[in-house]
Amino acid sequence: MITIFVICARKTQKNLHSNEILIVKIIMDFKCSVGECLESITWQCDCPEKLKFCLTHSKEMSNHSRLKKCHTVNIKEKCLGILADHYKNALNHFESDCIKLTQEMIYEINNCLNDNWNYLQKKKKEINDLILSEQNDKADTIVNWVNTLNILQREKNQYYLSVRQLLGIDNANIKIVTDLEKLEDNLKILKKNFQESCEKINGLEKEFINSNENNKKLSDELEDTKKNLAQENKYRFSVEEFKKVLSNLNGSDGFKIILTRLDLQDFLPIFIEGNKVIDKALITNDNNYVFICEI
Ligand SMILES: [Zn+2]
Ligand SMILES: [Zn+2]
Known part of the structure; x- marks a missing residue:
């Protein structure tokens, strides 16, 4: 069992009653004991006369104190301190709530840590049993699993x-x-x-x-x-090559095969369909006409 402890140090403050605040307010409303002085008081003596003096009449306060052998206190400072405590007390409740909520969160983290710890203890025991029964491969699986967790990288x-x-x-x-x-x-x-x-x-x-x-x-x-x-x-023949081919040809069928390729006007109906026998074929010098002689 692991536990995270958090120590919250907080100064305990006294709860003030509303009567005390009322008294403080009344004291602060007192006026200086010197003649017609209307200033608010700073000093108060502890003799039965309980005289109160403002800051301006500090000298009169000293004279009185010396004469009556009484002590004076800074009553204004005391009252303001009490008043400040009263205001600060208003935050105490909220402060307690903050601590309570933080402790709840820490408690939750603690639970999670304990769950992990218990689970790992169980796994360790499992590894022990596996090694004793020579099932190292299963122990390897557990080690591999834990190696993949990378908890710090989360x-x-x-x-x-x-x-x-x-x-x-x-x-x-x-x-x-x-x-x-x-x-x-x-x-x-x-x-x-x-x-x-x-x-x-x-x-x-x-x-x-x-x-x-x-x-x-x-x-x-x-x-x-x-x-x-x-x-x-x-x-494809050039014209010169074609002339050469024609001059070397013998036999009507040879002329017909070559001349058919040229797609000459009226050649097919006259010579092929008309079944004429070609003896010779010549190309004119301007290369525009073909003379065909039939037998
Ligand atoms: Zn006095
Ligand atoms: Zn005064």
Whole structure:
């Protein structure tokens, strides 16, 4: 069993009765004993005459005291002290409540500490039994569990804030709570902004990846097109090459295959559908016409 002790040292103050306050007020209302003096009193002597003097007539007070061999006291100071005690007493009840509430909190923390202590004792006993029965792996599990707790790393700021909110009474405490709340709010906003920025970056990354993929696709398509064009060009004749091909051709069918590619006007109906036999084909020097001779 562990207990946290808190010692609250508080000066015990005497409770004043309302009669005492009334007497103090009456004394303070007395006027100076010298002639017509209307000033409030400061001194009072202890002889049966109980003379009272103001601050101005301190000399008269000394003369009287010497003559009557009496003592004087600063009655004003005494009365003001009693009055101050009366006002301070008004705070005593609240002070007791503060101590009571604090003790309740300490009691709660103590309970929690004792629960932890009992639980750990139980676990220690469990480890003992496990080791004796050679179940080291199960003991390892308990040790691993306790290693993951990191109790000192736990978030404490919220607790401190709650304690201040619950027990604090002065402006400094209220300010601390307000400042902490503001910081918490700012932190929340910063976290939210950070998260939004991260999401935006992720979105941009995805767009970048997609755009890269599209670029790659377009680049591949361009390469394919280039290859196809190169392939097509391979089979395309220049006019000179074509003239050469025509001059080397023998046989009507050969002329028909080559000339069909040129898509010449009236060639198909006359020579292919008309089943003509081509003997020769020539291209004019201006390269605009093809002469076809049939047999
Ligand atoms: Zn006197
Ligand atoms: Zn006086």
